[in-house]
Amino acid sequence: MKTYKIKEISEMFELPSSTLRYYESEGLLPEVPKSLSGQRIYNNEHIERLKCINCFKRTGMTISQLRKFFMYETDEAAHIDEIISLLKDQEQIVNQKLVQLQNDSTHVHHKVEYYSAIKYALKNNLPMPLWKDEEE
Amino acid sequence: MKTYKIKEISEMFELPSSTLRYYESEGLLPEVPKSLSGQRIYNNEHIERLKCINCFKRTGMTISQLRKFFMYETDEAAHIDEIISLLKDQEQIVNQKLVQLQNDSTHVHHKVEYYSAIKYALKNNLPMPLWKDEEE
DNA sequence: TCTTGACTTCAAGTATACTTGAAGTGTTAA
């Protein structure tokens, strides 16, 4: 199985090595084997885990929620209900975030248009446009 | 013009009063007048500003970026280019977030399905389903 | 062999965004 040094993983995920050590110390990574000289040796399992961490982090999970989730996963059969419930909660959260962010995207876009019109009005000494928007 | 006490605003935005005072101290709010006895009196301008703060915060802006933006806004004509450039950057950022979050939503949903299948397999003593997914 | 850069541990430091506590004043309903 292909293995990786910390620097390769660091570059792969654009995360400083210190963060990888930090995640490990927080119990987010599967056991990381070390070379004879003590250097970390990562494999595909770690890469998959890091993808998963990134995904969950973006959906708003904290380090301690991540740790909890991965702990449940290590004894899937005993914690299947907790895993499913946690995932369903997270699914709800990410979908709410999605709706909200779609709204926010629209609002920011409106602002770009509004200020572009302001700029035009300023340049040509024209009356200022009016701001119309119902922000949520 | 209708005015509001801090508690009304606090409930309206589900933000503790302390956070409202904090935002004010960080220069995110327009001048907040005080009653004779020193209590804050908010109006629609503050409400609009808070909606705007919430929107930008969700798109990832920090307090100091928000402060900068609102400072530019107070002298629109002098800073119109900075305002537009800042807004365009933020529009890009929010749209990237949106794409990423859509992906993440899909992944979380797949996980829900996968573990539901695991649960079913456990309950009925069936072979475990396989995990197939290309996570981004 | 020597040097340069990457790695190690562990404790302490930092950034961001609030939150809390103390000590006191103001407001309101019974």
Add this chain to the structure above:
DNA sequence: TTAACACTTCAAGTATACTTGAAGTCAAGA
């Protein structure tokens, strides 16, 4: 009027997620 609760300031504290520094070991090319 008196209790109960909301409000005030200001400084200090907290939570989360890293990040940095010190001091030392290891690996690879000139």
